Amino acid sequence: MAAGARAQRVAERAERCGLVVELHGRDEAVGGGVEGQAGLGEVGGAGAEVLARAARFGVASAVVGGAGMTEEARDAAMVAALEASGADWVLLLGYLRRLGPRVLARYEGRLLNTHPSLLPAFGGAGMYGLRVHEAVLASGVAETGVTLHRVTADYDAGGVVAQRLVAVEAGDTAESLAARCLAAEHAMLRAELPRLLGG
Numbered sequence: 001m002a003a004g005a006r007a008q009r010v011a012e013r014a015e016r017c018g019l020v021v022e023l024h025g026r027d028e029a030v031g032g033g034v035e036g037q038a039g040l041g042e043v044g045g046a047g048a049e050v051l052a053r054a055a056r057f058g059v060a061s062a063v064v065g066g067a068g069m070t071e072e073a074r075d076a077a078m079v080a081a082l083e084a085s086g087a088d089w090v091l092l093l094g095y096l097r098r099l100g101p102r103v104l105a106r107y108e109g110r111l112l113n114t115h116p117s118l119l120p121a122f123g124g125a126g127m128y129g130l131r132v133h134e135a136v137l138a139s140g141v142a143e144t145g146v147t148l149h150r151v152t153a154d155y156d157a158g159g160v161v162a163q164r165l166v167a168v169e170a171g172d173t174a175e176s177l178a179a180r181c182l183a184a185e186h187a188m189l190r191a192e193l194p195r196l197l198g199g
Contacts, residue, residue, distance in 0.1 A: 075100025082107070089197065092151060096128055104153055111151035116181045118145040118163055123156030133174035133181070142168055144177065146185040148192055162192045
């Protein structure tokens with residue numbers, strides 16, 4: 001399926017299910033990762049390539065934040081942007097900031113995030129990106145994976161919605177393990193979001 005057609009399915013699905021995807025510096029989900037399962041409605045990081053890609057695909061986006069914005073103001077602005085989008089659910093992908101109390105209260109139970117390990121292992125503050133995979137390899141475990149979980153005030157502490165196993169292979173680097181975990185994350189989202197959102 002062409003990227004434009006995938007993006008159209010993303011936008012149509014988002015409109016039907018009221019899901020907003022928050023991307024911070026990552027664009028795999030637009031036209032490539034969770035096509036047909038989610039829509040991009042709010043983006044962190046004004047300079048992110050994802051903004052240009054979303055525009056090319058005709059997927060609505062908004063920028064919240066900026067230099068000098070207080071956490072309280074960011075929290076209020078994010079709630080306003082999410083409410084304006086009509087979002088019922090929020091999926092965070094690669095978003096590293098702690099969410100404010102207003103967003104957490106407004107979307108309690110409907111905030112989802114992914115993590116590149118089998119939580120609770122290798123989770124918590126400071127555990128993101130290649131740091132997670134480096135820690136997995138240093139630990140010597142035979143398996144890792146990815147987790148879809150609910151978002152709470154504490155990093156990676158919300159209830160687990162779904163997990164997928166990823167084998168640690170001989171000779172793995174943090175980068176090779178990250179690539180397989182990302183593929184598993186995309187497959188997990190394609191399988192779990194329709195079930196979770198009733199569609």
